[in-house]
Amino acid sequence: MSEPRKLRLLVGKVGLDGHDRGAKVIARAFRDAGFEVVYTGLHQSPETVAATAVQEDVDAVALSILSGAHMHLFPRVIELLREAGAGDIPVFGGGIVPDEDIPALKAAGVLEVFTPGTSLDAAVEWVRSHIRPRRVA
Amino acid sequence: MSQERRMRPAEPRASAGTDREFSTVSGMPIDRLYGPESLGPDWRFEERLGGPGEFPFTRGIHPTMYRGRVWTMRQFAGFGTAEQTNRRFHYLLDHGQTGLSVAFDLPTLMGRDSxxxxxxxxxxxxGVAVDTLADMEALFERIPLDGVSTSMTINAPAAVLFAMYLAVAEKQGVSFDRLAGTLQNDILKEYIAQKEWIYPPRPSLRIITDLLAFCAEQVPRWNTISISGYHIREAGSTAAQELAFTVADGIGYVQAGIEAGLDVDVFAPRLSFFFNSHNDFFEEIAKMRAARRLWARIMKERFGARDPKSWMLRFHTQTAGCSLTAQQPYNNVVRVTVQALAAVLGGTQSLHTNSLDETLALPSEASVRLALRTQQILAEESGVTNTVDPLGGSYFVEALTDRLEAEARAYLARIDDLGGVVAAIEAGFPQREIADAAYRYQREIDGGRKTIVGLNKYVSEDATRPEILKVDEAVERTQVERLRRLRAERGAGAVRASLDALVDGARNGGNLLPLMLDAARAYATVGEICGALVPVFGRYREVSFL
Structure with a gap:
């Protein structure tokens, strides 16, 4: 039996939001946990993030949003992934998201939303138990 | 147990914490006790401290400090449409606030239209959406601009929004020399920390030196740049990095001004600073005291400034947004109080106290009022305003002040070796130092080596959720409709002509401010004005790294 390949995650900053402290910290934690990490850099459009996810053949997309635009940006990235035939790539994320917005985001297909105060280890554990390699390499 | 034994002072025991590492929030180790020997043999009162209002201003920039006048209480506000923010401004002014502070929304901060x-x-x-002069007029409706001081947190398109503010003043019949306020206008820290940019650093600095020259002549009471450590700290830096990179940015602006042919003593007195006040009480106070001394020495010794006003580091403080927790949000009121007290003992000129609900959403009116009351209690009940620099001469505070200045100087030397702050930014040096510090800090919290009450210790199920303010999704539609209507109604020819003149000015080296003012008067949009200069100046692209 072949070893499952390393998980490959895209950490994305979408929209105009310049807060990249959280994205960089979580990306480093994912890398230190042994995942491969593709970081998009700042100010990406939903289109670019979805296209990068497909091109880089990632196992999941993690979005960091602190601008308040989460209700638009999360669903938009999911919609674009579906349009690109990559609707099976799970999308999760974190940032400043009020609790009452989370059910609607989950209904729109966001797998999980991590709010401020989540420990890095908790996020890494969650990825280990919820994200699987999409194809055997 | 004998009486004698019980009277003896407690022996230090390993289990009582002596095996623990004692360090500041930034990881700076702290000794058990400080005394004269902590200051070293070269420590001289006159040279390190002097009097308040005297070089090197360690003890404060005014001889009387808060006995003369307490700090300006300036709560940052802005959301939704200009009309909504205008109502919040009137509310704050009615509750005793003494200065206005405008938060713009992200599209405006990035120089884009709604x-x-x-x-x-x-x-x-x-923040508030501002596309054209029409929005700026609505924002300051029934607020005479000669009766308030206004701080505008805007950077990449700062000159454009400033031009719109000037145009509002014209319409109110207020002459430019009566305007008072501050423009953040600190593009260098955008590349380092806040990441809201348009053009690359060098053309951005040209716009800034144009603004320095314009204000020196026409808007002499305006603070042209608020050189900001706040966002550097929020991005995860240590206190010493905040101090170092902020001062490095300041050096970058002064250098640019001098290279543009300006007399340092003409523009330097209008530079001001903006610091963060984080959880570690003494470290923050030491940072602010060190900042004054460091800047005074650099201005006098490195740049040869002769006007004492050029040596003085005046600053605004905001309590640390990143220190607040969503868990047990009422704990934030206590954090903010400690941080605000540090800023006052550090000698701040103005202060924003964060609201308890800021990690959840924009602050509600009730929480903004509580944050303002926190300042009023410090100013009018606590007695801390009775004397100047009450911690001056504390062995600990003086040793920490010296240490922060020395750490900042070591960073400044590295930045000089890299060729100055712009070259250091292009090499990603400050960005990398901050990202490393942020990751280290998060690991310390996760590992329980640093305590955050309610988050990694004393955790309890706390169902209380303060009422939060949500911006109606309809704001976007309203704003976009308003913008489209205005575009249809304004004189298109005047807009075109003003933008063409601006592009010519950018190419030919004329001062851009009067040209931006013309464009603002013609109701050109923020996006049109900023966009017109992209073909001349280019767009900044960050080298991203992890």
Whole structure:
């Protein structure tokens, strides 16, 4: 039996939001946990993030949003992934998201939303138990 | 147990914490006790401290400090449409606030219009949406601009929004020399920390030196740049890095001004600073005292400034947004109080106290009022304003002040070796130092080596959720419709002509401010004005790294 390949995650900053402290910290934690990490850099459009996810053949997309635009940006990235035939790539994320917005985001297909105060280890554990390699390499 | 034994002072025991590492929030180790020997043999009162209002201003920039006048209480506000923010301004003024502080939304901060496809979902969310002079007029409706001082947190398109503010003053019949306020206008820290940019650093500095020259002549009471450590700290830096990179940015602006042919003593007195006040009480106070001394020495010794006003580091403080927790949000009121007290003992000129609900959403009116009351209690009940620099001469505070200055100087030397702050930014040096510090800090919290009450210790199920303010999704539609209507109604020819003149000025080296003012008067949009200069100046692209 072949070893499952390393998980490959895209950490994305979408929209105009310049807060990249959280994205960089979580990306480093994912890398230190042994995942491969593709970081998009700042100010990406939903289109670019979805296209990068497909091109880089990632196992999941993690979005960091602190601008308040989460209700638009999360669903938009999911919609674009579906349009690109990559609707099976799970999308999760974190940032400043009020609790009452989370059910609607989950209904729109966001797998999980991590709010401020989540420990890095908790996020890494969650990825280990919820994200699987999409194809055997 | 004998009486004698019980009377003896407690022996230090390993289990009582002596095996623990004692360090500041930034990881600076702290000794058990400080005394004269902690200051070293070269420590001289006159040279390190002097009197308040005297070089090197360690003890404060005014001889009387808060006995003469307490700090300006300036709560940052802005959300939704200009009309909504105007109502919040009137509310704050009615409750005793003494200065206005405008938060713009992300599209405005990035120099984009509300109907730009990149701005979907962002209009009016984190601040007020301003597209044209019409929005700026609504923002200051019934607020005479000669009766307030206004701080505008805007950077990449700062000159454009400033031009719109000037145009409002004209319409109110207020002459430019009576305007008082501050423009953040600190583009260098954008590349380092806040990441809201348009053009690359060098053309951005040219716009800034144009503004320095314009204000020196026409708006002499305006603070032209608020050189900001706040965002550097929020991005995860240590206190010493905040101090170092902020001062490095300041050096960058002064150098640029001098290279543009300006007399340092003409523009330097209008530079001001903006620091963060984080959880570690003494470290923050030491940072602010060190900042004054460091800047005074640099201005006098490195740049040869002769006017004492050029040596003085005046600053605004905001309590640390990143220190607040969503868990047990009422704990934040206590954090903010400690941080605000540090800023006062550090000698701040103005202060914003964060609201308890800021990690959840924009602050509600009730929480903004509580944050303002916190300042009023410090100013009028606590007695801390009775004397100047009450901690001056504390062995600990003086040793920490010296240490922060020395750490900042070591960073400044590295930045000089890299060729100055712009070259250091282009090499990603400050960005990398901050990202490393942020990761280290998060690991310390996760590992329980640093305590955050309610988050990694004393955790309890706390169902109380303060009422939060949500920006109506309809704001975006309203704003976009308003913008489209205005575009249809304004004189298109005047807009075109003003933008063409601006592009010519950018190419030919004329001062851009009067040209931006013409464009603002013609109701050109923020996006049109900023966009017109992109073909001349280019767009900045960050080298991203992890």
């Amino acid at each position: 109907d730009d496809p990149m701005c979907r979902g962002e209009v009016g969310k984190e």
